[in-house]
Amino acid sequence: MVTINDIAKKAGVAKSTVSRYLNNGSVSTQTREKIDKIIKETGYTPNTFARSLKAQKTNMLGVIIPRLNSSSTNEVLEGIDATARELGYQLIITNSDQNLERELENIQTLAIQKVEGIIMLARQITKQHIDLINQASLPFLFIGQKAGTIHSMIHQDYEAGKQIGEYALGLGHRHFLYVGVPEYDQAVGIDRKKGFLDTLKKEKSSEVEYIETTFSRTIAYEKALKFLPETKATYIVCATDNIAVAVLKAASELGYRVPEDFSLSGFGGYEATSYVTPTITTVSYPYKRLGEESVKKIDLLINKKTVPMLSELGNVLEVKESTKEYKES
């Protein structure tokens, strides 16, 4: 490996001169040219580790994601990537494979790598998380779930549920099926559902059945094959777009027509909802922007600015083909 010393020797100067050349630049034109040439010849690049060691700064940002093959995750990542690049951060992305142990492990690993801050796309936040994060004592930001004592950035999930509720009631529907996910996920499992249910309460004549599934398309699909023939709902609300796509698939398999037999909607605004037939009504979430904002926020945190503990991003209802008015038949 060629070092600053080699360059210095070959150029017949002190290594501090080379260092100056590399940084400030207070060097005579002569030596500058000499060094210039030699660096090109040797293909020398400064050693980042030595630099970081000296500067006590790594310019690296850690990102922890729950899984790779998720479109929402990827959109968030896109936003993170773009803004990180803009602000001069190098990204270390670690995958925790929806596994609590690995999540904690990754926090550790990133802390050891001395990243300047960590952004974590959260599923559930446990005491272990909090403890570990406090212990690591570096700027930390949760995305997607809120944690009281740690900075977080979330979607307005309660609002989103409310939007769908109001929209569906407005269409005249009174009998609903809510296909949800477990409550360990505060944002999706609880807030989103609660927003919906609370809205329905305003309409006394409404009824809601509830089915719980997981984030997996396959599992949702299999459950749908069973519950679709049994439900009396005229409107099915799925907790995620993925689930909605799976339910739609099962429906078409079983010979139901959407929205003629029942209306269907999801949450998320995934691209997939636009490429199935019918296209699926959804509440679209600004995932990419969430990623962008999160980097800006952690950057502020890193630079010791004060930022609000919690930021919320709004979302917007996208009416497509899978929902229609309910008319007494």
Place this chain on the structure above:
Amino acid sequence: MVTINDIAKKAGVAKSTVSRYLNNGSVSTQTREKIDKIIKETGYTPNTFARSLKAQKTNMLGVIIPRLNSSSTNEVLEGIDATARELGYQLIITNSDQNLERELENIQTLAIQKVEGIIMLARQITKQHIDLINQASLPFLFIGQKAGTIHSMIHQDYEAGKQIGEYALGLGHRHFLYVGVPEYDQAVGIDRKKGFLDTLKKEKSSEVEYIETTFSRTIAYEKALKFLPETKATYIVCATDNIAVAVLKAASELGYRVPEDFSLSGFGGYEATSYVTPTITTVSYPYKRLGEESVKKIDLLINKKTVPMLSELGNVLEVKESTKEYKES
């Protein structure tokens, strides 16, 4: 920041003793316990940079991907992630956003970061790539495209095209439409297509129309709205599953029925092909395994073992609902 020195002082020993404790472990039980306690109290973690500086080893692997929101990319990443973890590598994932400049930039960046090796999910390989890689002179592996002088790992795209060709001919089809992508992509744009076309040549009575689109679903969708009413093909071959999904969407929009009006197939084996109606026949590629194998290969490269310049992974035809026999009507 708490360092090995702090620990040493508090424990009343030399820092070399602490270092030994951290590594080999030749320390008396007494001092071991003392150090143990202090490290826990202070939450000390060794500084990776100092370590890397000393060890001249970073244990980091660079990965360059063309874009984040691609299911094939993500499956490859899953494989890479899993195996990297197994082999003890830390991943630095950089996104080049389908941009040549950024690709070259990323190679630079990763080289500067002193990663031990780079895996790049390639689109096209230019002389600039080759030059830069040779200059960086570190283990490098292309995935998805082959480069003569640099190690690469690819899918059998020509074979895949052939498989579809033989299958379609076997169903009795003679009039085809191939929806392809530009030839700057050697694997998908050329090999895949050529495998298909070469196979058709064996059947004199066959005819092929050709339409070129891009990897974008939206663009493919819009093109399909135009070409579907015009084509006489009874079998449409799409160069990727994404394109196939888009064409299917356009078809259902226009009132065509698949496979009654025409058969349709893609390449890739993306999950999406299973969640549309009808499900789409495809040649599935072992993306995840590709990721796994690639890490194993670069690990070999890093450890100076000799490995073949080129590795190929096979793929398998998955017949689903979107294709059926052609019968003279």
Place this chain on the structure above:
DNA sequence: TTGTATGCGTTATCAG
């Protein structure tokens, strides 16, 4: 403008 000397946190060598 240039060179010398020192320290960043760690590991390894070599006496003790």
Place this chain on the structure above:
DNA sequence: CTGATAACGCATACAA
């Protein structure tokens, strides 16, 4: 088993 010391590659205060 333990401690002093040098070295990794770089940046910088200070002196020349």
